[in-house]
Amino acid sequence: MKYLLGLAGLAALASAAPAETPTRIIEEQMLERNPAAAASAAAVTIAPGSNPFATRTLHANSVYASEIAAAMANVTDATIKTQASAVAEVGSFLWLDTIARVPLATTLLAETPSTEILGLVIYDLPGRDCFAKASNGELATGQLATYQSDYIDPIAAAIKAAPQTAVALIIEPDSLPNLVTNINATACAAAASDYKAGVAYALKTLNLPNVAMYIDAGHGGWLGWDANLQPGADMITSVYKTAGSPSQVFGISTNVAGWNAWSELPGEFSTTSDAQYNKCQDEQRYIDAILPLILADGMPAHAIIDTGRNAVQGLRLAWGDWCNVNGAGFGVHPTSSTGNDLADAFVWVKPGGESDGTSDSTATRYDSFCGLADAYKPSPQAGTWNEPYFEMLLKNANPAF
Template identity: 75%
Template sequence: MKYSFSLAAFAAFVAANPTPTLDKKDGTLSVAACASAVTIAPGSNPFASRTLHANSAYASEIAAAMANVTDATIQAQGAEVAKVGTFLWIDTIARVPLVTTMMQETPCTDIVGIVIYDLPGRDCAAKASNGELKTGELAKYKSDYIDPIVTAIKAAPNVAVALIIEPDSLPNLVTNANLTTCSSSASDYQNGVAYALKNLNLPNVAMYIDAGHGGWLGWDANLQPGADMLTKVYKAAGSPKQVFGVSTNVAGWNAFSASPGEFAGASDAKYNKCQDEKRYINAISPLIKKDGMPAHAIMDTGRNAVQGLRQAWGDWCNVNGAGFGVRPTSTTGDPLFDAFVWVKPGGESDGTSDPTADRYDSFCGKPDAFSPAPQAGQWNEAYFEMLLKNAVPQFT
């Protein structure tokens, strides 16, 4: 399957990647791949010499939205967002062919970011992003989802790839094991993540296992169990050498560094010393490393420009007043952080605010959640424009 581009999307893509060639016959793009196979050395920083790829899928989504906007400033700022490197979520089997598209369009200067996100019983502690596979369909996850992704990446050994492995999955097993939906998914989660890690352990790939965020596993009672869960699955996968560490704050709102911290004044703050992601990673990394797993991190800064917006640390849905955060960079100021990256595509909803809708989650109806909002993954133009307005740094 080949991805189709609108002219506007193609223009945005060309602006972000000056060397693509348009195939006039089928409308696909090709770029200058590396002349030889890419090897990302374990222990290195895979982002240090590469730019996070501005993928065509997000650029196309923005271009389609901007076609319905009359404000020239918003149009121009939207075009700039399309040039920012952003991870692509492969959250259904139907989207797996996009991996091949990403491989074909990524130049040698870039590293393409992909989120692996389709476990059986996905999103076991919430409703907004429930997946297509039911608990017990692990064999289908392996054969129809992971295996074709492996094939697509193997077919493009000259392309550097960064993978985030199954956001929220292992953290849910640490803190939500009391929920039937999570306890029944535990085996599929652990075996599915281990299978992904083992089979995606390719020389041109850097993998980061999702570790939630400081407001989740950063609590004193959760740090060691969280580290134990991560290293348990890592070892079950055979300690794959292309695991570089963890991802944090995926689709989240926490600050990298904030003093005293957004919830430092809460009555239970004494039980969580990880008041920002810097403190969280510096607290959990030694626990992970002690058990033999690489302990570097990448952090999602896509929507965390504004702090103090949430009523509670666990409020995760379409936080009102948010803004685009620091652009992707390997200059983080902390040796444990390989990069700040954009993971959640700004403008795509976290979940619907309509209480009568299928997959409605009460977190999306909270006072600090933006309303109205469509179903998870669908475009919300008003929210996108809010992210632009509140961006730090601003888009000009």
């Protein structure tokens, strides 16, 4: 479930028009796709306690659409091309996973209509991805000041400059869950201070009226274990309080870049020998278990759940297998109709087609999870487009394209 967004699609576009930058190309495509992108002059206020997705559609961002378009330039199958075009029209989050990508926020804020909400993933902590190798970040442990001044502050400035645009932010996937379960790992122990301070700074600085923030809480197969539920809730609420209990925190995100079902009875891993120690066999049971603990400690407690690639269950050999799961399919499209009052929306967070990590065991960034029997092979570096995998997601999509 690790992710690092690559620029393969943008590079392809840039090579087609050498005189233009990738950002400029995206701006031009944005105007073509959405001539009504001139946003309403009215400032947006997302009321605390409301569901920010109830009256807004998750924006289908032009960065992902451009990447799909670049990939389809090399595809001859007309059916795949048509289906891929439909995927590009599904709302999805954009990952701001490097400082260099921060300016894309300004572009997407400008292209998002007043009837929609822009989804952005905040993902660049110092020492990022401390318990895996596929998505290690650009900032080393100890570079908290750089994270604050060169990453979070410019994102906040961009959002402040677009008060007419509603924004949903997922805050640092995997970071706080790693401090709950992997704190004994040397890299995670070293990064713990920066993780806590960095997340708190992001929550405080991005606490803007047109923003709804969701702190990442892993998934039911991670913090859903009986022994992890309360410590997980405590970790999240502790950082929330350190940030000053920001009003625009709405709850948590779960299953980001993950594979768990929203509702699966009795559950994908219900027959394993240790199933008795985890009652959260799907994401619905997970949020039903952890959100009351979060609420009891004074934090707003709603959730958004990534359904981007979870259409097919029973594929993994173990719950912790997160890399390029073979046989996966695009899942339920973004919607606020979840059937659970605690779930604000199903959303697409991980862009389908982007690799989770390389299967090349000789690569520097190789993570052994990407070489497991249930991982798709061959797979390129994290964030790089994998066309066969994208086509597999299309083939196994539910609902179908």
